[in-house]
Amino acid sequence: MFYREAGQFKDNYASDQALFPIAQDRWFVMIVMGIAFVIVPFYIDDYWTNAIMLPFLIYALAAIGLNLLTGYCGQVSLGTGGFMAVGAFSTFKLTTAFPELNFIIVVLLSGAITASVGVVFGIPSLRIKGFYLAVATLAAQFFLVWMFNKFGWFLNYNPTGQIHMPPREIFGVLITGPRAAPEVKYLFVLIFVSLCALAAKNIVRGRVGRSWMAIRDMDIAAELIGIRPLEAKLTAFAVSSFYVGMAGSLYFGIWLGAAEPIEAFGIEQSFLVLFMIIIGGLGSILGSFLGAAFITLMPILMKNFMVDGLGLAVVTAKHIEITMLGVLILFFLIVEPHGFARLWQIAKEKLRLWPFPH
Amino acid sequence: MDVQRKFGDPILEVNDISLSFGGVTALENVSFDVLEGEVRAIIGPNGAGKSSMLNVINGFYHPQQGMITYKGETRKQMRPHHAASRGIARTFQNIALFKGMSTLDNIMTGRNTKMKKNLFWQALHVGPAKQEELEHREYVEHVIDFLEIQAIRKTPVGRLPYGMQKRVELGRALAAEPELLLLDEPMAGMNLEEKEDMCRFVLDVNDQFGTTIALIEHDMGVVMDISDRVVVLDYGKKIADGTPDEVRSNQDVIEAYLGVVQDDELAASQNN
Ligand SMILES: Nc1ncnc2c1ncn2[C@@H]1O[C@H](COP(=O)(O)OP(=O)(O)O)[C@@H](O)[C@H]1O
Ligand SMILES: [Mg+2]
Numbered sequence: 010m011f012y013r014e015a016g017q018f019k020d021n022y023a024s025d026q027a028l029f030p031i032a033q034d035r036w037f038v039m040i041v042m043g044i045a046f047v048i049v050p051f052y053i054d055d056y057w058t059n060a061i062m063l064p065f066l067i068y069a070l071a072a073i074g075l076n077l078l079t080g081y082c083g084q085v086s087l088g089t090g091g092f093m094a095v096g097a098f099s100t101f102k103l104t105t106a107f108p109e110l111n112f113i114i115v116v117l118l119s120g121a122i123t124a125s126v127g128v129v130f131g132i133p134s135l136r137i138k139g140f141y142l143a144v145a146t147l148a149a150q151f152f153l154v155w156m157f158n159k160f161g162w163f164l165n166y167n168p169t170g171q172i173h174m175p176p177r178e179i180f181g182v183l184i185t186g187p188r189a190a191p192e193v194k195y196l197f198v199l200i201f202v203s204l205c206a207l208a209a210k211n212i213v214r215g216r217v218g219r220s221w222m223a224i225r226d227m228d229i230a231a232e233l234i235g236i237r238p239l240e241a242k243l244t245a246f247a248v249s250s251f252y253v254g255m256a257g258s259l260y261f262g263i264w265l266g267a268a269e270p271i272e273a274f275g276i277e278q279s280f281l282v283l284f285m286i287i288i289g290g291l292g293s294i295l296g297s298f299l300g301a302a303f304i305t306l307m308p309i310l311m312k313n314f315m316v317d318g319l320g321l322a323v324v325t326a327k328h329i330e331i332t333m334l335g336v337l338i339l340f341f342l343i344v345e346p347h348g349f350a351r352l353w354q355i356a357k358e359k360l361r362l363w364p365f366p367h
Numbered sequence: 368m369d370v371q372r373k374f375g376d377p378i379l380e381v382n383d384i385s386l387s388f389g390g391v392t393a394l395e396n397v398s399f400d401v402l403e404g405e406v407r408a409i410i411g412p413n414g415a416g417k418s419s420m421l422n423v424i425n426g427f428y429h430p431q432q433g434m435i436t437y438k439g440e441t442r443k444q445m446r447p448h449h450a451a452s453r454g455i456a457r458t459f460q461n462i463a464l465f466k467g468m469s470t471l472d473n474i475m476t477g478r479n480t481k482m483k484k485n486l487f488w489q490a491l492h493v494g495p496a497k498q499e500e501l502e503h504r505e506y507v508e509h510v511i512d513f514l515e516i517q518a519i520r521k522t523p524v525g526r527l528p529y530g531m532q533k534r535v536e537l538g539r540a541l542a543a544e545p546e547l548l549l550l551d552e553p554m555a556g557m558n559l560e561e562k563e564d565m566c567r568f569v570l571d572v573n574d575q576f577g578t579t580i581a582l583i584e585h586d587m588g589v590v591m592d593i594s595d596r597v598v599v600l601d602y603g604k605k606i607a608d609g610t611p612d613e614v615r616s617n618q619d620v621i622e623a624y625l626g627v628v629q630d631d632e633l634a635a636s637q638n639n
Contacts (some may be wrong), residue, residue, distance in 0.1 A: 022504045023497075116422040211492035215500060216482040222478050223465050230463035233427055234539065235451025244486060293468065 028210060045199060050192040063264040066195075067256050072285040072297035073209050074252025079283075080291035081213055083225030084134050084244035088146035091153035092250050094270055095123040096257025098163050100106045101172040104262070105165055110185055112177045116201070116258045120280035123254020124247040126153075131246025135239055150279055157270040173267045185262050194263050201259065205252060209293050212248065213243030221245050222292070239331045253282075284334065288341050290350030299349040305332070374595070375403030377436075378547055378579050379424065384433035386419055386603075393419040394430065395603045401547065406573050407581045410614075412623060415600040417583045418460055422508045424581070425450040425457055427572060437626070452480045456545035458536045460552045460583075466525040470535050473524055474510055477542030478503045510541050514568060521599035531562040538567060548572065550582035562586070566593055591615065599623070 029035040052061065071089060078084050099119035103110060130149040134142050157159055157163045164172055182188045184197055212218050220241045223231035250357035261268045268274070281304060289300020303313050308330055315326040377400040386394040393416045401407045409417045409550065422428040424435065426445030432554065434441050445455075456477070461607060465473050488496035511517055514534050514562060524535055533553060540548055554562045570593055572578050584590050590597060591611040599607040599614055601623040607614050614620055 022508065024500055026500065026504065077631055209492040212486065213489050215492065216484070217481060217486055217487040219468070219472055219476050222468050222472070222481055223479075226465035226467050227463050229427075230459065230465070231476070232447050233425060233451070233457065233459075233463075234477060234543065235448050236476070237448055248486070316559065 023216075025085055026214075028207075042203070046196075050196055051272065053192050053195050055191050058195050059264065060309065062195050063198055063259075065302055066198045067083070067259045067264055068282065068285060068305055069280060069298045069301035070202045070259065071256035071282045071295060072252050072289065073206060073300045074254075074256060075247045075282050076286045076289075076291065076293070076297045077209060077213070077221070077252065078245050078249035080286055080293065080296075081218060082221035082242065082249075083224065084131070084242060084245060085139065085143040086146040086249070086281070087143050087276070088130060088153070088281045089148040089253055089282045090148040090274045090276060092123050092253040093257030093260060093278060094126055094153055094274035095126050095250075096259035097268055097274065098157055098172065098270075099123065100258040100262050101165075101174070101256065102163070104175060104177060108175070108177075112179050112262070113178075116255050116262070119258035120251040120255040123257065124251040127246045127250020127253075129241050131243055131250075133272055134242050134246065147276075147279075150276055154274055157274075160320060171249050171267050172261070174262045174265075175261075189263075198263060199258055205255065206294055206298070209252070213294065217241075217244060217248075225292075233238030251261045284338055286348075287338055288348050291346055292347030293347065293350035295353070296348050296350030299353070303349065304334075371417050374405045377401060378403045378438060379581075380436040381420070381424065382434040382436070384420070384423055384430045386416075386423060386428055386430040392603050393424070394600075397433075397600065397603070397605050398582045399598045399605065399608055401579060401581050402596075403579055404573070404577055405579060405595040406569070406593055407579075408588055408590045408597045408611075409581060409583045409596060410585070410587075410601065411600035414602075416603040418551055418602055421457060421551055421581070421583065424549060425455050437486075449482075451543065454546035455549065456540035456543040456547075457549035458476070458533070458540050458551060458553060460555070462532045462536055464524045464536055464539070467523065469521050469523055470516060470527070471507065471511070471520050471539075473535055474507045474538045474542045475503065477539040478507065479532055480543065506544075507538075510538050512539070513571070514538050523569070530557050531563065531636070533557065533561075534568075537565075541572065544576075545578060548578050548581065550584075552583050552585060554584060554586055561592075562589065563586075569593060 021054075024030065029038060049062075071093060073333045075086060075089050078086055096119045100115055100120040103115045103118055104112070105108060130146065137145060153249055158170070161167075164170060167173075174185050176188065177184055179197075182193055184193060213221070220231065220236045220242075223234075223236055224241045224245075228238055231241070257274070261273070265273065285300030285304050286297060287300070288303055290296025291299065309334075311324055311330045312323075315321045315329065316323055321329075347354075371453060380398075380400040384394050385392070393521075397416070397420065404446065409420060411417055419428060423430050424437075424445065426447045426449065429444040436442075437445070437450075437455070453488040458632060463478065468476075482499055484496040484499045488494070495633045511520060514537065515584055516531070516534060516538065519531060519535075524532055527535065537550070537553065537639045540550075552570070554565050556571050569580060569582065573580050582594070594611060596609060597607070597611055598605060599617070599620050601619075606619040606623060609617075
């Protein structure tokens with residue numbers, strides 16, 4: 010037993026602390042990234058971009074954001090839709106006020122604006138926890154959507170009540186609007202989300218991530234060993250909202266192209282992203298991707314199977330789909346709170362022992 | 368034994384501390400000091416106010432009355448963050464580890480107040496942030512070696528047996544390189560072998576790192592063996608203070624113990 014552990018130990022701490030210390034994991038990630046960056050762009054079309062890859066990647070970014078707050082720091086939030094709206098409206102206002110501003114900067118600034126809004130709505134977390142905090146963030150959700158709907162300034166006084174993303178280029182390539190090429194949109198979002206995921210992974214394995222998890226697991230002990238709850242919780246709200254805001258920015262700017270506050274950023278969005286991290290795995294960056302993939306892909310697969318395959322009515326198929334989602338969420342909440350990510354890990358552990366389980 | 372010659376000046380003095388919760392008085396005019404480099408035990412029956420005393424020292428409870436002097440600085444009350452960053456670390460009576468984190472990460476949290484690189488550098492995880500993480504990892508590995516817990520480095524602490532959890536908790540406190548280490552019943556609930564290990568660690572910490580230790584312990588044999596001086600609390604009041612020998616023969620202490628917990632060991636040690 011001891012020697013097995015000793016055998017796994019790396020000859021220096023740097024390699025033990027590498028992002029993927031196990032060689033097989035490293036290979037797996039490199040292959041997935043290779044396919045995503047090199048092969049997919051050649052084959053991707055409008056349907057695959059708009060129906061599958063963009064929603065998957067953008068929701069994955071939002072799920073990472075919520076997971077940092079809820080999965081890592083233990084602070085429940087039902088305000089995700091509202092914070093995505095802040096990101097989207099920031100993007101709209103920035104890009105219409107400063108058309109020359111590089112779209113990458115616009116997305117980052119939208120994230121930063123959302124971060125500051127998130128901090129404000131995170132202040133109650135210093136006093137309240139759990140259910141009460143959830144209700145407070147729910148209030149944020151409704152307030153934000155109401156605000157964007159109420160004041161014409163946010164919509165540039167558009168009488169239709171919608172915001173529209175104007176066409177924008179980066180480095181001479183059209184990136185937004187209906188005329189932008191699908192592979193360009195896909196690659197842009199892919200690069201953005203990959204870098205953000207990497208940064209998130211770095212944060213959670215360092216000092217800040219440990220202080221979040223300490224607050225999550227036992228806030229009093231964390232405080233007594235010198236972690237400041239105020240600092241830990243508010244940075245969690247800030248970083249989380251930064252991610253969710255960027256997701257909202259991409260959601261509106263690249264994927265939808267046009268949005269109406271109540272429809273695009275309603276409470277359903279908040280729940281959808283929450284379901285993603287519950288199913289994918291609380292406290293896991295990989296889980297955020299798995300959850301987003303599952304929730305964006307499942308309806309499509311189910312529809313193909315039930316409507317096109319079995320010939321059920323669309324409405325019936327939708328009901329079955331929602332029921333299944335509910336059952337799955339209950340299953341994960343009760344049986345496996347660490348979601349698909351944990352199941353994946355268990356599978357890997359089994360694989361490591363195979364074919365000689367003891 | 369001349370205590371003053373073996374040890375340095377007081378690192379901590381609590382003066383006339385009173386603490387109550389609503390109508391319940393937990394501490395009443397308690398004063399004592401802890402000298403640099405000594406092992407100071409706090410004993411007393413259940414509910415005597417021992418844990419409350421440690422909570423006052425590291426700023427979790429704020430006494431209604433009294434003064435605390437730590438490293439020459441006198442305050443009415445400590446603040447947890449201030450205490451931690453000034454070199455006070457502790458373990459808890461009921462294990463307070465971070466259940467979802469590995470042994471390594473738990474112990475790394477002990478170095479939190481010493482790590483300074485900001486969020487931006489951490490997100491990039493290059494250069495200074497990576498360097499900082501490595502330096503602290505190296506220190507934590509010394510602690511892991513010292514406590515002989517190499518084999519459970521990557522195990523989530525929730526899966527560890529009780530005795531091991533206590534050891535990891537000690538590791539988290541040691542990782543902070545404390546000058547004053549507060550241990551709240553570090554051996555409670557352990558079997559004999561685990562107790563012996565823990566005693567050895569406590570003495571080694573005191574010896575090798577020169578760390579001052581204030582510990583609460585119920586096992587009289589242990590207290591008499593490892594502590595230099597003992598404070599006895601009963602119903603929130605200090606009833607005795609001195610070397611183990613002095614305390615053992617104190618009439619009030621015998622009564623408090625025989626009256627409340629019927630501590631056989633104390634009685635036995637009386638007969639020696
Ligand atoms: N947070 C608290 N709230 C109310 N009463 C408390 C609290 N902490 C301790 N007490 C009370 O203070 C007294 C001393 O408790 P404690 O310090 O835990 O004793 P010991 O550690 O010596 O067993 C007890 O009567 C206990 O009920
Ligand atoms: Mg106690």
